[in-house]
Amino acid sequence: MTTNSYLIKEGYDNLNKHGSKTISTMLIICATMLILGIFIIILQNVNSNVETLRLEQGLQAFIDDNATDEDIAYMEDEIKLIEGVSEIEYMDKNEAYEDAKNQFKNQEYFLDGLEQLDIFPASFIVKFTNIEEAERIKADTEKIDGIYKVKYNADTIDAVISISKIANGFLLGVGIVLLVVSIFIISNTIKLAVYSNKREIFIMRYIGATNGFIVKPFIVEGAIMGIVSALISFIIISIVYVYIYVSLNTSYALGVFKFIPYSTIWYQILLAYIVLGLFIGIFGSAISLKKYLKV
Amino acid sequence: MIEFINVTKKYDHDVCAMDNVNLKINKGEFAFLVGPSGSGKSTFLKLMIKEEEPTSGKILIDGKDITKIKKKDVPFLRRKIGFVFQDFRLLYDRTVEENIIFALRIIEASEREIKAQLKAVLQMVGLTGKEKYYPNQLSGGEQQRVALARALATKPPILIADEPTGNLDPKTAEEIFKTLLEINARGTTILVVTHAKDIVNELSKRVIALDHGKVVKDDAKGVY
Incomplete structure (x- = not known):
């Protein structure tokens, strides 16, 4: 086993060791990611419809x-x-x-x-x-x-511009709040993990472990939580979106508003979730490690 | 191997834990560090592994002035010094062999080295056959042997034992010292901090006594 695969295994073992905390953290991250995903999808749909309007003007x-x-x-x-x-x-x-x-x-x-x-x-x-x-x-x-x-048609054009601006601004605001919440939650879980591994870390330092060796399992732990939360959120949001698309897009309830087919946005959402999950996991862990491990 | 040159360590409020200490422990030597509580023994050890910085003076380990090394190089200094604690500091959720492998992973040893060293140190401390035991299934003396094996696994040229027999009965303590002498005979420099007066007197090794941060006695074949 190479050192890196050992450290990944240690990170994975940490997740199991803190089982209930891991699950509750991932549930909260999933919830924030789902809310964020809903906003991203709404925005993408608004932007797509706005774009259609723009082209017609x-x-x-x-x-x-x-x-x-x-x-x-x-x-x-x-x-x-x-x-x-x-x-x-x-x-x-x-x-x-x-x-x-x-x-x-x-x-x-x-x-x-x-x-x-x-x-x-x-x-x-x-x-x-x-x-x-x-x-x-x-x-x-x-x-x-x-x-x-x-x-x-000045009125239509002005309305299109302001709808687009409000939607984008709102998403940015909500996105930042949810991102901060997720990072805080992960960093709190890692803080507890650091405390519960205090004895181990103490011994590691005496034996001559480098900072990288000490922090990697925690980073892996955070990254796994982020990625798994991202994948769960992706599956849930995909099912919900496809259901809404099938139910509403065929009716006239929404007037001229048209939902984007999921096949054209699923990879963007998956990519956004994975990048976001990794970022939340790694950044959240790093904050705690910097603060509590003094690395 | 270990050299303190005019080393002074002052904490806040001018508390002087180490007062102009000059001391040299040669390669392959076995020395006891004794003294009452607050005499500066712990500070001495902390300075050696760079957990504390001296206020003034130089500390040479293996010929290198460690007061000048960078923070990122501290782990590599510590790999030269094996540490054994009074309370063993074992990982109780891991077996004997996992505790030892833990140290070998830290120094990024290869699978082959891990296998070879595990076998060698278990033999050295007399724990062959107990690889799969958890520390709680072992006696105090055996647990200290696991700690010794873990400290030796990384092949450090220096071994520090801080009150290694403080929690053990006299007979077990004697066995641990016997093992330490064997390790020393293989070339490892050993420094033992202890209050075990009888053993110090019986072994007739170098005894360095500290008091109020000063070396008050340093005898080649000393007594407590």
Whole structure:
């Protein structure tokens, strides 16, 4: 047996030695991880829906009636040059009429006869790479000769931005609190483990154990608790998510809100949990070891 | 092997535990360190393993000034010094052989070395056949032998025994000293802190007496 495998075994034995404490610690870590996981999933879903909304948003720049084809080509080039424009689409008068008809679906009679009046102006539909720059892109577009009006759905865009910001901020806050709680719990368990191994540690020091040799089993103990908690939490959250996805996504109860399929996020959640579990376990142990072992 | 040069150790409030001590214990020597409680014996041992730092002076172990070594090198200094305590300090949830292997793991010995050393030290202290016993299944004398075996397993050139027979009856104590002499005969430098007056007088070895942090007596074939 190599020294490292011996130290891993010692760490594992410590877990068994402090059985009930280990289980209660892992249960609490699981609970905090589950809450954190729920928030991450909610955020991912909100962000995904926000992203869909973002991509759908854009502005419409109306073109003067007397603009020639050359003028239109010039305007298109100018708009393309504006920073933050991802896509531009020209809509001529006929298409504008068709678009209006689409918007008045089942009530097309409102538009009867308007086609001949030529009241639907040609326009450019402009999409952005970043919705937060909409205001600036609107201003730049308005400056272009031949564009007489620019409109965009400011309210929707503002709402999308603020929903996304609030959700992200809230998750960050909750995440930090839960992380601190988990680290505190692990560090407390390791503190007790250090106390119960006091005699052993004393002997180790006299025999000539290096600090690394003394601390490794405790780090292993913390890391195992973190990883096992992460895996249990992952299994629970996967089952719950798939159940909710199947039950709710097929109904119309949520309106336009669509759940992300679990197959596209499970690996992100697993990875986040494992990294988090390892971090909580190792960092939590290290705090206690630094404080109580004076290493 | 062990050399104290003008070593002074003062604790807070100017309590002087070691007062300008000059002392040399040669390689392969067997010496007793005696003195009343508070005479400085414990401080002497703590200074040797760098658990305490002297206020002034030099301490040489195996020719190296340990007052200058870095914190990270302290474990390697301690591997040169085997330690036996009055209360044995065994791990009671581990068997005799596990207690000994525990020490060998600490110095990162290979599997082969572990096997060979385990056999050798058990034989040296007369515990062959008791490998699978737990300390609580053994007598006090046998438990001290396990402690001795554990201290010797790492092959330290120096062995310190702090009141090794303090908890044992006279006959068992005598046996332990007999084993210590055998270990010394194999070349290990031994320093024994003891109050066992009769044994000290009987063995006629070097006796260093401390009092109030000073060496008050140092006789090559001394008595208590």
